[in-house]
Amino acid sequence: MLLMRLQRELENLSKSERRIAEVILADPETAVHATTAEIARRAEVSDPMVSRLCRTMGCKGFPEFKVQLAQSLASDTSFVTQSVSIGDDADTYIHKLIGANQAALDYLRSELDTATIEKAVDMLNAAKRIEIFGMGGCSSIAQDAQHKLFRLGTPTIAYEDNLKQRMAAAAADEDTLILFISFTGRTQAMIDTAHTAQAAGAKVIAICDPTSPLAQACDLVITSGSELEDTTIYVPMQTRIMILTIVDILATGMALKRSPEIDQRLRQMKETLEGTKVPKA
The missing domain is CATH 1.10.10.10 (Winged helix-like DNA-binding domain superfamily/Winged helix DNA-binding domain)
Structure with missing residues (x-):
């Protein structure tokens, strides 16, 4: 201590x-x-x-x-x-x-390495399809990432079931980018799926421990900061906050690359939700 x-x-x-x-x-x-x-x-x-x-x-x-x-x-x-x-x-x-x-x-x-973030944003921006894989506690983060990224104009889907992840990875091609999110980077199923995705020709990014086996199976790795918290023992808290922040950073970087064209799209999406809310008192 x-x-x-x-x-x-x-x-x-x-x-x-x-x-x-x-x-x-x-x-x-x-x-x-x-x-x-x-x-x-x-x-x-x-x-x-x-x-x-x-x-x-x-x-x-x-x-x-x-x-x-x-x-x-x-x-x-x-x-x-x-x-x-x-x-x-x-x-x-x-x-x-x-x-x-x-x-x-x-x-x-x-x-966080600025050059790594810039490269990740470029890869996301160039992809014609984005798939996000997260299991266990990372599945909700994957869903959050989908919610952030699908609004930016690229078809985006999140999978938490490993059988679906494996099938999606096998069906991927060079136009697909797969984002893996993992607290430990040591889940065997995800490591195997990353290898499958690479063999299919997809671009593969991971947010995980950069020293982990999953990191070695990916094209680009963004540190999750997980070395600060032993998530094999404790419920992930600080690591989860850091990964959610990284997702926000990537989504923001991608949106800025697509501005001002994306601004009108985002405005239209916000306007279509206005009728679903109870007016403020």
Whole structure:
């Protein structure tokens, strides 16, 4: 746990790093929501020293440090999520979960590769058909992705049943793009289906752990940030938020590429829904 490591390494840190560690240890819950500049100001050190402490503690940067810090605040972790503890009251778990989600999005901001996102948007934009595969907890994310993307003019469908996924992958061609969404990237059925899709000539993108077997079977991989949360034990929460955000980013990028032509289409779709709503009071 990060808090325990910070306390244990306190005497071995440089003077500036120790001042930062003491600020964090004094009020870790506030530190989870703080910026690098805020921590540096409280410790009376320069901003780069905060990043240096993060690397000393084995983190790539402050966003990852904050995620681990949020997780460390749980002493008796629940199997629901590692971000809360058994016995937490509503006020505590509300703040813990929001803090963990904020830290996860900060981590995603630092880890997402702009070039990879641009390439993924280009591939989506060029496809004549988009299919989205998600199983288990990822099936609802796949449905959300379909809801976002089908409005942009390309025929889009989401499959959660693996038998349908396998058939669709086998029937795909070079005009098809298949987007795989997976928390672990280690579900054998999805790995097999990705290989089938590639053999059929489809373009294949995955949102998953970039070190996973599924990632190796795809043309392009977008990190899901799943290394921050062990989804084989806990109900996916922070990982789910990060993947939903990635879907929003891809849909937005695709819409911007198709503007202004797509704007009229989206306007017409919104207008056709107006008659289905009860007027505001």
